[in-house]
Amino acid sequence: MAQTATHAEQQQHPIKLYLVVWGLLFVLSALSYLVDYLELQGYLRWSLILVFMMLKAGLIVAIFMHMAWERLALTYAILLPPLLVLVFVAIMVSESNYTVLTRTMFFGAAP
Amino acid sequence: MTETTQTQTSGLLPRPGGLRGVAADWASDQRTFKSVSWGKAMMWIFLLSDTFVFGCFLIAYMTARMSTVVPWPNPSEVFALTIAGHEIPLILIAIMTFVLISSSGTMAMAVNFGYRRDRRKTAALLLVTALFGATFVGMQAFEWTKLITEGVRPWGNPWGAAQFGSSFFMITGFHGTHVTFGVIFLLIIARKVLRGDFDVERRGFFTSRKGNYEIVEILGLYWHFVDLVWVFIFAFFYLW
Numbered sequence: 067m068a069q070t071a072t073h074a075e076q077q078q079h080p081i082k083l084y085l086v087v088w089g090l091l092f093v094l095s096a097l098s099y100l101v102d103y104l105e106l107q108g109y110l111r112w113s114l115i116l117v118f119m120m121l122k123a124g125l126i127v128a129i130f131m132h133m134a135w136e137r138l139a140l141t142y143a144i145l146l147p148p149l150l151v152l153v154f155v156a157i158m159v160s161e162s163n164y165t166v167l168t169r170t171m172f173f174g175a176a177p
Numbered sequence: 178m179t180e181t182t183q184t185q186t187s188g189l190l191p192r193p194g195g196l197r198g199v200a201a202d203w204a205s206d207q208r209t210f211k212s213v214s215w216g217k218a219m220m221w222i223f224l225l226s227d228t229f230v231f232g233c234f235l236i237a238y239m240t241a242r243m244s245t246v247v248p249w250p251n252p253s254e255v256f257a258l259t260i261a262g263h264e265i266p267l268i269l270i271a272i273m274t275f276v277l278i279s280s281s282g283t284m285a286m287a288v289n290f291g292y293r294r295d296r297r298k299t300a301a302l303l304l305v306t307a308l309f310g311a312t313f314v315g316m317q318a319f320e321w322t323k324l325i326t327e328g329v330r331p332w333g334n335p336w337g338a339a340q341f342g343s344s345f346f347m348i349t350g351f352h353g354t355h356v357t358f359g360v361i362f363l364l365i366i367a368r369k370v371l372r373g374d375f376d377v378e379r380r381g382f383f384t385s386r387k388g389n390y391e392i393v394e395i396l397g398l399y400w401h402f403v404d405l406v407w408v409f410i411f412a413f414f415y416l417w
Contacts (some may be wrong), residue, residue: 078293081286088282095278099271102253102416112417119412123405130285130401132394138195139202140210144221151232158236162243169246 087129094122220395224402227355231406234348235413241340250336252415256320270415273316274407277356280309281404284397291393296373299393303367306400310360317353321346348410355403366396 098118101111128134133141192198202209210218242249253266260268287302324345328335331343369375369388378387 079289081289084282084285084289087285088278091278091281092275095271095274098412098416099267099274102267105253115412115416119408122408126281126401126405126408130281130404131398137202137210137212138199140213140218140221142199143210144225147225148228148232151229151236154232154236155239158240159243162240165240165244166246169244173246 083129087125091122091125094118094125098122214391216391216395217398220398224398227402227406231348231351231409234351235409238340238344238348238414241344242338245338245340247338249338250334250341252417255324255336256415267415269316269320270411273313273320274411276309276313276316277404277407280306280313281401283309284400288394288397291370291375291390294376294390296370296376299390300367300371303363303370303393307360307363307367310356310363310400314353314356314360317349317356321349345414348414352403352406352410355406359400359403362396363400366392 095118098115101114101118106114127145133145192201202211213221256270257264257266258268259265283302283306287299287306290298290302329342329345331346333339334342370390370393373379374388375390375392378389380386381388
């Protein structure tokens with residue numbers, strides 16, 4: 067009984083949806099490769115890399131991994147915790163700045 | 178009997194939507210992840226822990242790169258290949274990206290055909306996915322060989338900051354291991370599908386549980402995650 071219930075809850079999506087997402091991922095990958103190929107630099111390069119990365123990650127998680135159709139209780143349980151990694155990133159950015167500062171100050175290397 | 182009652186109850190009581198629904202699902206003594214089998218929920222939680230593993234690797238790489246006073250080697254030049262006399266930047270990595278994305282596409286379709294109980298198409302797509310995965314690992318082995326012959330070591334390289342080698346070998350090595358294990362599991366599940374295990378609900382070798390096509394989706398979650406990690410490695414290690 068529980069088995070059949072689980073199966074009934076599995077949504078069927080047309081194959082076309084996966085092909086479209088596949089194509090989009092190809093386009094986004096090509097665009098992020100172009101960022102390097104065209105030798106864009108500075109904030110333009112970094113922001114484009116991040117935008118294409120987030121779009122690709124979003125498509126994979128939402129469509130390929132079916133997160134868009136899961137219950138919110140699961141979505142939040144899985145997608146919110148990784149955001150805390152950003153706190154760790156912030157801590158390590160400040161730590162790296164401190165390390166590079168002491169290295170330049172006490173070892174005299176040019177930054 | 179108990180399970181029947183549970184299923185009916187969850188069908189009878191409509192849950193509120195949005196955050197109120199999340200609170201309702203998590204509140205009181207009940208099954209939190211409704212409509213998700215234990216296998217799928219556990220795979221998601223495993224993937225969450227794996228996210229932290231790769232998150233720590235990427236943060237370690239960021240810290241090394243931000244805190245070194247020696248210039249970082251330019252990945253665009255390090256990973257360039259000379260094809261027909263032209264030096265094309267990062268081309269091997271770009272091809273690897275396309276291969277892995279294609280494998281994710283075939284995997285998603287395998288899951289779809291699995292739920293339609295199309296035994297042959299599911300098995301064929303799983304085998305294609307495994308083939309793409311093996312191609313990816315092969316190209317990575319080629320890349321490692323190329324870099325090692327050029328003198329990249331975990332403790333140094335000819336172009337700049339020594340941490341480049343250690344970050345590269347650790348991050349891509351761990352990712353390659355994940356892909357390799359994925360390929361092994363893809364082959365195991367493809368064999369089970371092809372043999373019709375999930376049509377006749379043959380019992381598993383280790384677990385003695387009746388198999389069904391949901392295992393294809395659970396394996397798919399793992400495989401898409403491997404692709405997902407590559408998206409971040411590609412952005413932060415190769416492009417940045």
